[in-house]
Amino acid sequence: LIGHMWAVNDGAISPDGRTIVSASEDSTLKVWNAASGQELWTLTGHLRGVNGCAFSPDGTFIVSASADQTVKIWDVATGRPRLTLKGHTGPVHSCTVSPDSTLIASASNDNTVRVWHNQSGELHLTLTGHSGSVLHSAFRPNGRQLLSVSKDNTLRLWDIHTGQLLTVLRVDGALSDCAWHPDGRQLVAVGPRGVYFLELKL
Known part of the structure; x- marks a missing residue:
């Protein structure tokens, strides 16, 4: 799939497998037909590079x-x-959507995760x-907790309803x-020093 002007930072496949979205340093996203490779949309509006992208599990939004x-x-x-979510005070590295498609989590250089x-x-x-x-952050398959990983060498598990660590x-x-x-019990985390396989008891 050729079309971005600068480096591609991330990509995702729609739940039905028919569509691909790519996020680029050129400040755009592109949506592609997975079977033909045809470009369907160029999504413009970001003012700097796009670091991450994700489809909602229900397939209706990116x-x-x-x-x-x-x-x-x-x-x-x-x-x-549809909407622009503002509040972070640093670059946003990644985003993810809850299993029921109602919540969005964003992980940022400002040391926080925000849930919208x-x-x-x-x-x-x-x-x-x-x-x-x-x-990065990832919703637990049950939709009730969120995992976040950081440059501070930690993984943190949060209650998505109360915000409790x-x-x-x-x-x-x-x-x-x-x-x-x-x-929902085992997880994997990666970093420059390797791949970590972990199991949670709670």
Whole structure:
């Protein structure tokens, strides 16, 4: 898939497997037909590079995270922006959507994760506690907790309804990404020093 002017930072596939979205340093996202490779939309509006993107599990919208300190929500059917989420005070590294597609989490260089309501764009929670940039977050498959990973060498698990910090797991290096096993107990985190497989008891 050729079309971006600068480096591509992230990509995602729609739940039905028919559509791909790519996020680029050229400040745009592009939406592609997965079967033909045809470009369907170019999503413009961010003022700096786009670091992350994700489809909602229901397949109706795309979220994007940018170095311009914002998160945007885009309509998949039209390619038009629905909402711009503002509040971070540093570049936003990544974004993810809850299993029921109602909440969006954004991880930022300002050491926080912010959780937003998809429909209204209102801020639901600001999760504070990391002492370094938060590079990624992931909703637990049950939708009730959120995992975040940071350059501060920790993984943190949060209650998504109250914002309570449930546990802190410390490793021997900075972390840049994380994902849950479908069973909701095992998880993987990655960073420059390696890959970490962990199991949560709660």
